Every structure is written in structure tokens, then in C-alpha cells.
Amino acid sequence: MSHDYDFAELEGRWSAVWIDGDYWAAPEPPDPEKKRYLLTMYPYPSGDMHMGHVEIFSIHDSIARFYRMNGFQVLNPFGFDAFGLPAENAAIKRGIHPREWTYANIEKIHSSAQRLGCSFDWARLVRTCDPEYYRWNQWFFLRFFERGLAYKKEAPVNWCPNDKTVLANEQVVGGLCERCDTPVVKRNLSQWFFRITDYADRLVDDLELNVGWTERLKMLQRNWIGRSSGAEVDFRIEGETDPVTVFTTRPDTLWGATFFVIAPEHPLADRLVAGTDKEAELARFRDEVSRLSEIDRTSTERVKRGMYLGKHAINPVNDEAIEIWAADYVLMDYGTGAIMAVPAHDARDFDFAQANGLPIRSVITPEGESLDEGPVEAPYSGPGAMARSGEFDGTPTEVSVQKVTQWLAERGLGKPAINFRIRDWLISRQRYWGTPIPIVFCATCGEVPVPDDQLPVELPDVVDFDPTGEESPLATAEEWVNIACPRCGAPARRETDTMDTFVDSAWYFHRYTDPHNDAAPFDPEKSARWMAIDQYTGGIEHAVMHLIYARFFQKVLVDLGMARDPEPFPRLLNQGIITMGGKRMSKSRGNIVEPQEAFALYGADALRLYMLFSGPPEAPFDWPEEGVAAIGPRTFTWLQRVWRLCEDVRALPVESGASGEAEVALVKMLHRTIKVVTEDYGNFSFNTAIARLMELVNDTYRYRSTGGAHRATLDSVVRNLLLLLAPMAPYLTEEQWHRSGEEGSIHREGWPEFDAGLAAVEAVTMVVQINGKVRDTLEVDPAITEDDMVTAALASANVARYLEGRAPTKIITKPPKLVSLVVGS
RNA sequence: GCGAGAGUGGCGGAACGGCAGACGCGCUGGCCUUAGGAGCCAGUGUCCUUUGGACGUGGGGGUUCGAAUCCCCCCUCUCGCACCA
Numbered sequence: 001m002s003h004d005y006d007f008a009e010l011e012g013r014w015s016a017v018w019i020d021g022d023y024w025a026a027p028e029p030p031d032p033e034k035k036r037y038l039l040t041m042y043p044y045p046s047g048d049m050h051m052g053h054v055e056i057f058s059i060h061d062s063i064a065r066f067y068r069m070n071g072f073q074v075l076n077p078f079g080f081d082a083f084g085l086p087a088e089n090a091a092i093k094r095g096i097h098p099r100e101w102t103y104a105n106i107e108k109i110h111s112s113a114q115r116l117g118c119s120f121d122w123a124r125l126v127r128t129c130d131p132e133y134y135r136w137n138q139w140f141f142l143r144f145f146e147r148g149l150a151y152k153k154e155a156p157v158n159w160c161p162n163d164k165t166v167l168a169n170e171q172v173v174g175g176l177c178e179r180c181d182t183p184v185v186k187r188n189l190s191q192w193f194f195r196i197t198d199y200a201d202r203l204v205d206d207l208e209l210n211v212g213w214t215e216r217l218k219m220l221q222r223n224w225i226g227r228s229s230g231a232e233v234d235f236r237i238e239g240e241t242d243p244v245t246v247f248t249t250r251p252d253t254l255w256g257a258t259f260f261v262i263a264p265e266h267p268l269a270d271r272l273v274a275g276t277d278k279e280a281e282l283a284r285f286r287d288e289v290s291r292l293s294e295i296d297r298t299s300t301e302r303v304k305r306g307m308y309l310g311k312h313a314i315n316p317v318n319d320e321a322i323e324i325w326a327a328d329y330v331l332m333d334y335g336t337g338a339i340m341a342v343p344a345h346d347a348r349d350f351d352f353a354q355a356n357g358l359p360i361r362s363v364i365t366p367e368g369e370s371l372d373e374g375p376v377e378a379p380y381s382g383p384g385a386m387a388r389s390g391e392f393d394g395t396p397t398e399v400s401v402q403k404v405t406q407w408l409a410e411r412g413l414g415k416p417a418i419n420f421r422i423r424d425w426l427i428s429r430q431r432y433w434g435t436p437i438p439i440v441f442c443a444t445c446g447e448v449p450v451p452d453d454q455l456p457v458e459l460p461d462v463v464d465f466d467p468t469g470e471e472s473p474l475a476t477a478e479e480w481v482n483i484a485c486p487r488c489g490a491p492a493r494r495e496t497d498t499m500d501t502f503v504d505s506a507w508y509f510h511r512y513t514d515p516h517n518d519a520a521p522f523d524p525e526k527s528a529r530w531m532a533i534d535q536y537t538g539g540i541e542h543a544v545m546h547l548i549y550a551r552f553f554q555k556v557l558v559d560l561g562m563a564r565d566p567e568p569f570p571r572l573l574n575q576g577i578i579t580m581g582g583k584r585m586s587k588s589r590g591n592i593v594e595p596q597e598a599f600a601l602y603g604a605d606a607l608r609l610y611m612l613f614s615g616p617p618e619a620p621f622d623w624p625e626e627g628v629a630a631i632g633p634r635t636f637t638w639l640q641r642v643w644r645l646c647e648d649v650r651a652l653p654v655e656s657g658a659s660g661e662a663e664v665a666l667v668k669m670l671h672r673t674i675k676v677v678t679e680d681y682g683n684f685s686f687n688t689a690i691a692r693l694m695e696l697v698n699d700t701y702r703y704r705s706t707g708g709a710h711r712a713t714l715d716s717v718v719r720n721l722l723l724l725l726a727p728m729a730p731y732l733t734e735e736q737w738h739r740s741g742e743e744g745s746i747h748r749e750g751w752p753e754f755d756a757g758l759a760a761v762e763a764v765t766m767v768v769q770i771n772g773k774v775r776d777t778l779e780v781d782p783a784i785t786e787d788d789m790v791t792a793a794l795a796s797a798n799v800a801r802y803l804e805g806r807a808p809t810k811i812i813t814k815p816p817k818l819v820s821l822v823v824g825s
Numbered sequence: 826g827c828g829a830g831a832g833u834g835g836c837g838g839a840a841c842g843g844c845a846g847a848c849g850c851g852c853u854g855g856c857c858u859u860a861g862g863a864g865c866c867a868g869u870g871u872c873c874u875u876u877g878g879a880c881g882u883g884g885g886g887g888u889u890c891g892a893a894u895c896c897c898c899c900c901u902c903u904c905g906c907a908c909c910a
Contacts, residue, residue: 174906215829216829216830216904216905219905220904220905223905223906224905224906226906226909246910250910328908329908330908330910331908331910335910347826347908349910419910421909540904613848614837614838615837615838619837619838622837638849640864641864644864687837687838688839688847690849691847691848701865705865705866765844767844769844769890770890774843774844777844810890814843817843817844818843818844818891820890821890822890
């Protein structure tokens with residue numbers, strides 16, 4: 001047996017043992033009290049794993065192993081988010097099938113994850129591009145369709161001219177395509193949507209259940225859903241029979257409405273100008289607006305533009321006739337596409353009123369101020385008392401919104417209303433590599449769902465999957481497209497769009513609980529045994545995509561009777577992103593670092609420790625310029641140091657040395673280490689856990705270098721050190737565990753326990769402060785009384801020197817660590 | 826513009842109302858070695874001549890016996906939303 005740390009040899013050997021022995025299989029059924037479902041976001045196979053994956057898998061795997069050693073029954077599954085655009089684009093570039101490219105990458109990541117020592121339950125591996133998986137996407141689509149939660153409508157949608165497909169709102173970031181950064185344009189298309197807006201309220205309310213989410217993430221979702229409550233108010237329109245409804249969060253400012261604005265695209269605009277000389281002007285204006293890009297239109301720098309439509313609206317609270325304008329700052333797809341403009345109390349209305357010489361009337365008086373009779377200098381949108389509002393004058397903001405709304409409702413002029421920013425989830429994609437939407441279009445029957453027993457609708461082997469921009473590549477598979485209508489048998493055509501891949505990831509965590517079920521997506525009973533997920537780990541970049549879609553799906557599953565928990569992942573750990581030169585690591589930027597070189601030079605354990613030691617899991621991590629070489633000095637040499645310590649101890653004669661003061665000190669250090677390292681694991685504070693273990697190793701070396709050789713003490717140190725290190729460095733610890741003659745895997749051992757007496761410190765450093773400045777430190781018994789502390793402090797020569805004979809006017813004691821003396825100057 | 830978070834040695838980071846800089850990198854020195862980009866041991870915030878002391882956590886103010894930590898203002902950076910009525 002070699003005595004060197006031959007990481008390559010031992011890591012290869014143990015990896016095979018663990019995998020062949022199915023070491024990480026979750027017990028079935030689990031004990032409900034002892035179960036832990038630990039999930040990490042499954043990767044997209046766009047190549048080999050990169051350092052971002054290495055980081056999150058290192059964190060996640062350490063958590064999983066820690067729980068296992070603490071006696072929990074752990075489900076720790078893995079899979080691949082295998083459908084999607086990059087596969088197709090790569091395939092087009094290389095002239096191969098996306099499937100080929102995808103499976104090749106799955107192989108790479110699969111083997112890298114095993115090489116890294118991830119303790120996934122490999123038998124549960126899920127690949128979303130397998131028909132055995134995606135048939136259930138189709139099955140869910142049909143359930144959604146039955147309940148009216150999936151529907152097709154024509155609407156202006158986000159179109160990425162580069163990827164030649166539509167995108168959901170969540171996939172447009174700053175007006176650019178989330179994947180390729182191309183500016184997105186609007187196109188009017190008939191598309192499939194999931195009715196996520198029906199769940200908007202629950203999605204906001206239930207955020208509170210996610211106790212293990214950061215406030216930041218909850219707020220991100222809250223903002224994205226954008227719930228605002230207020231009132232809908234009906235305005236009569238000159239020359240129209242039906243009133244037009246506006247949405248406002250400030251019905252208390254109704255008396256200050258001095259004009260009325262509708263979106264240029266609003267159908268009312270056409271009717272108002274029909275037959276007047278303004279017809280052409282409106283057409284021109286609308287054309288100008290439509291040619292603006294999303295980015296330009298939403299720029300706050302831009303001057304708001306609009307035109308008077310020549311007609312008036314009647315303010316229902318005072319029957320005042322106010323001008324109706326069309327303006328580009330009012331959006332057709334929020335609220336009702338029409339607003340009442342209150343320039344005195346809304347910055348946008350104020351800007352527009354000033355630019356167009358429209359009247360401005362203040363109707364809210366800030367607290368403690370009287371109504372200003374002069375011209376309004378700036379909009380005031382804060383709270384205050386109502387004014388110039390008839391019977392409501394003096395009503396404060398806290399109650400005015402509610403009172404006015406009620407007053408409107410009683411007169412049939414309006415009602416309470418809630419508006420959301422979130423839009424229905426657009427799930428159609430005009431691309432090949434995805435789940436076919438299981439719908440058939442029949443001339444007589446319309447949209448006909450594919451019957452369950454005909455699922456899966458398998459993806460045909462289309463040769464030309466280059467997107468045309470007009471039609472999904474699936475449309476070229478004539479034999480596949482043209483089928484008989486499942487209802488009437490007449491010739492019909494299949495839907496040729498595929499589903500957004502975020503549908504796949506919206507429920508994959510349920511599939512893991514029952515991955516081989518061929519009669520249902522999963523058995524709800526099996527799922528209920530493991531759900532909800534006890535700890536989810538993954539990137540923050542999914543804050544408003546995957547994490548909202550999956551929460552939505554979960555709620556639908558609850559409504560379908562297939563799930564119990566309202567929230568799927570109440571605890572979520574977002575790892576910090578890995579950057580290189582300050583830029584996010586990504587395939588498209590070409591700054592990906594793959595782990596193979598690190599595996600070869602330093603091994604998986606050193607790489608894992610390097611990632612964990614770099615800082616807290618949530619902190620961003622900039623990959624160093626020296627690259628992989630940084631692993632050497634930071635963690636590889638330390639692992640060698642641990643290795644040598646183990647070998648050194650084992651070479652000592654069993655009867656060597658005698659137990660004395662030095663041994664007791666070392667044992668106490670060991671127990672303190674067990675205590676704090678256990679706490680650190682509990683807080684996912686791996687960097688400090690490693691620091692504590694380094695201190696233990698340093699103390700042990702110091703003990704050896706000063707002649708210490710008590711074998712029994714050292715054996716205990718080594719044994720516990722290995723156990724504490726095992727979740728983070730699974731290979732070295734397993735090897736040394738066996739070299740020490742232990743039976744069985746270290747990863748199936750129980751977590752070490754500390755002796756409270758031994759872990760307690762017997763002397764603490766007591767600080768003596770005078771007027772807040774440290775003047776002396778004394779070693780004292782932790783059980784010291786306050787009186788003894790003061791006595792000891794006053795007995796200090798240093799303290800006496802600073803007191804210069806003066807008696808302290810105040811003495812503060814914080815036993816046993818601090819005495820603070822206050823003296824007058 | 827609105828909202829949130831963060832600023833600590835040469836570097837990654839500890840501490841989060843009680844000895845600032847744990848641990849590590851880097852650097853310096855010693856030991857060992859035929860040799861070392863190996864290993865072991867020690868030192869390493871800045872300034873002052875010292876035993877010892879002064880200063881020090883982006884800047885300014887405040888609360889407190891005591892502030893990196895709590896509060897207010899400002900600066901810088903990062904992230905999110907961006908005409909959402």
C-alpha cells in the first residue's frame with residue numbers, strides 16, 4: 001500500500017464502489033419523521049459541467065451527506081433539463097440531430113458529477129427529452145386544457161428574431177432575449193398560454209410560507225407578480241353609450257382628474273376620431289408608437305407624447321367634462337388601457353399635463369400643510385387629506401381610498417379591483433427540440449385534445465429543424481402533422497409548436513419520487529412521502545422563471561388532488577454566481593471553466609474544498625486569474641497535510657506515550673471543534689467549518705512537533721476529523737477510514753457527538769475596559785462571579801495605572817468576558 | 826427614477842453590540858534537506874524609539890460604558906424593476 005496521497009487512484013476506486021453498490025439510493029418508503037428531500041436544480045446539458053455546477057453540487061452534496069450522517073433518510077436525485085434551444089442551435093451548426101448532441105452532453109455531465117463524488121440516487125435519473133418523461137408534460141397540458149388553464153389566443157407577443165421563436169415575458173430581460181441578448185420585437189400571433197394569472201393571488205400570498213427564502217427573492221417575485229389594489233371607475237364618454245372603465249390605485253384623487261388618457265391602440269380611439277379630421281393624425285401617431293422598440297418606449301428619458309382626440313369623458317364624481325387624449329405612456333395591456341389623469345398627484349400625468357398645457361388641480365394636502373392656492377409646482381403622490389372633493393374634504397389617506405371606493409360602489413359608479421403585472425405564461429415555441437403540444441386542429445371540431453391513451457405524441461425525426469420564422473420545424477413532417485381528427489375522423493392537422501422547456505422543470509421534482517411510473521406522471525402517495533422539498537439549492541437567475549412556474553404548477557397539482565403542500569420548496573439556498581474577470585460564466589461568453597483539469601491535477605476532494613472554502617455559499621465568487629492552479633496552495637496542500645497526519649498517527653506504536661496535560665488539551669480542542677463544526681454545517685457555513693478543521697489539524701501537528709505521541713488520543717482526533725470532513729471531502733476520508741481499519745463506509749457512519757464538559761472552555765479571556773478602551777486581559781474561570789471579576793479587574797496593575805487612583809463611577813460586567821469601568825475625566 | 830443588498834489588511838474572507846482581521850493565500854525568517862516551486866516551525870493591519878502606546882472596518886454625524894455591528898445623512902459598487910396608473 002502506497003503511503004502517498006494518490007488522489008487519482010483512490011477517487012477512481014471509491015467512485016466505482018459507491019456507484020456499483022448503489023450507496024445513495026433513497027429508502028422507500030421513508031420514515032416521515034426522518035425524511036429529507038434535498039434537491040439541486042437539474043442542469044441543462046449544453047456541454048460538460050462548469051465551475052458554476054461544481055460550486056452548487058459541492059454545496060448541495062455536502063448538505064446531503066451531512067444529513068445522511070445525522071441519521072436522516074435522504075432523497076437526493078438528479079436529472080437533466082434536456083430539451084431546449086441550445087441543443088437545436090448546436091445541432092444546426094454541426095449538422096447533427098439535437099438528440100445526439102444532448103445525449104453526448106448528458107454523458108459528460110453525468111460522469112463529471114460522479115467524478116466529483118456527488119451522492120445522487122443514480123437509479124432515479126430523469127431526462128426530460130425522453131418520451132417517458134415528456135409524455136407527462138402532454139398529460140398535464142391536457143389536464144390544464146380541460147380546466148381552461150391552457151388556452152390559445154392571438155395576442156401581441158415577444159418574438160426573438162434571432163432564435164425565431166416567441167418568448168414568455170419572464171424570458172425577456174431588459175427588452176432582450178434571455179438566451180441570446182437579441183432585442184425582442186412584438187408580433188401578433190396565435191399562441192398557447194397557461195393561465196398563471198388565475199393563481200396570481202395565491203402566488204403572492206403563499207410567499208409567506210417560504211420561510212427559508214431570502215427577503216430579496218420574495219420581493220423579486222412580489223414585484224414580478226405586481227399586485228396592486230385600488231378601484232375600477234366607470235367614465236361616460238361623449239358620443240358613446242357604454243362607459244369606459246379605468247383602473248386606479250388612488251380613487252381618493254378622482255376630484256383631481258383633469259383629463260382622460262387611453263392607449264393609442266385602444267379601440268375607443270378609432271371610434272372617437274372616426275369621420276373627423278383627426279383620423280389621419282391618429283393613424284400616424286399609432287404608427288410612430290408601434291415602431292418604437294420596447295426599450296425606447298419604456299425609457300424614462302423620453303418625452304411623453306400624445307394627441308387630443310376631440311371628445312370628452314365625464315368624471316363620475318363631479319360630472320365634469322374632461323378631454324380625452326391618446327398617449328404613448330398608457331399601456332394597452334395593463335389595467336384597462338385607459339386612465340384618469342391626475343397631474344397634481346402623479347408624476348407621469350404631471351409631465352404630460354405640463355407638456356400639453358392641460359389643467360392641474362391639487363386635491364390632496366400633505367399632512368400639516370394647508371391647501372396651496374397657487375399653481376402646482378411638482379406632483380405630490382404621498383399621503384394627505386383630501387381637498388376640493390366635496391363631502392370627502394379632510395379625509396386622510398389611510399381611510400380615504402376605502403371610503404371613496406365604497407361610495408362609488410353604492411352609486412354603481414365603480415368597484416374595488418386588483419390588478420397584476422404578471423401576464424399569462426406563453427408556452428408555445430416555434431422550435432423543434434421540445435415537447436409537442438398534444439392538440440389537433442380539425443375544421444369541424446376545432447381544437448381537439450389528443451386522447452390520453454394516444455400519448456406520448458412523439459417528436460418526429462425531422463431532418464430540417466432550422467427555424468423559418470414562420471412555422472415550427474415540425475410542420476415539415478407531413479406524415480406526422482396530417483392525421484385524422486380524434487373526435488370525428490376527418491382529416492386534421494397536429495399543433496406543430498412545442499412547449500417552453502420551463503414546463504418540464506415545473507414538476508420534475510415530483511417525477512423523482514416515482515421516476516419509472518408508466519401509468520401516471522407520479523403516484524401522489526409516493527410524492528407525498530417526500531414532498532415538500534426540505535432544501536432546494538440553485539441559482540438566483542431563476543427567480544422569476546422556474547421558481548414562479550414551478551410554484552404555479554404545484555398549486556395546480558394541489559387543485560388536481562395530486563399534491564398536498566401549497567409550496568414545493570419552502571427552503572431555498574441560492575449560491576453566489578461564479579464570475580470570471582467580473583463576468584458571469586456562460587457558454588455564450590466563452591468563459592467556461594470545466595473541471596477536468598482540476599480533477600486531473602488535484603482531484604475532486606481538493607476542488608470541492610476549494611469551492612467551499614472560498615466564502616459563504618451565497619457570496620459571488622470570481623474565478624482567479626491563475627485558474628485551476630489556485631487549488632494547489634489553498635486546499636490541495638491541506639488535504640495532503642491531513643493525509644500525512646493520518647499516516648503519521650497510524651505509524652505510531654499503540655502503547656506510545658502517556659496521557660497528560662497536552663493530551664487533555666488536544667481532546668478538549670477536538671470536542672470544541674466537533675461542536676462548532678456541527679453548528680457550521682447546520683448554517684451551511686462550510687468556509688468556517690473548514691477553518692475550524694484546519695485549526696484542529698494545526699493543533700495536532702503542534703502537539704506532534706512538541707513530542708506528543710499518545711496513540712489513543714491521536715486516533716480519536718483522526719477518527720473524528722475524518723468524520724467531520726467526510727461530507728465535504730468524501731474520497732480522502734473514505735480511504736483513510738478504511739486504512740485505519742474501520743469497517744464499512746464512513747458515509748454511513750453516525751455524526752460525531754461532543755462531550756459538553758470537554759467542549760466547554762475552562763479559561764476564558766476576560767477583557768477589562770476603561771472608558772471603552774481595552775486596558776488589560778485576564779484569564780479567568782468561565783464560572784467566575786461578577787464580584788470576583790471586578791476584584792480581579794481592579795487588582796490589575798495595568799488597570800490601576802490607568803485609574804490613577806480614581807474610583808470608577810460605573811462598572812458594567814458581562815460575565816465572564818468583560819468588565820467595563822467608567823471613570824470621570 | 827423606484828426598490829433591495831453590499832463596502833473590513835496586498836488578496837479570499839472571520840467576527841455581526843464586548844480583545845477587529847479567525848482560517849487560508851501571499852510575503853518574511855528559521856529548521857530540515859544533495860536539492861526544492863516539497864515538508865515542519867515561527868512572524869506578518871498602519872504608525873510611534875521602546876517595555877508599551879496611538880490610530881484603524883467607504884465618508885460624516887448620532888445612540889451607547891463600549892459600534893465593523895444599531896440609527897440618520899452622503900459617496901461608491903452590485904442586483905432587480907423600469908411609464909404597471
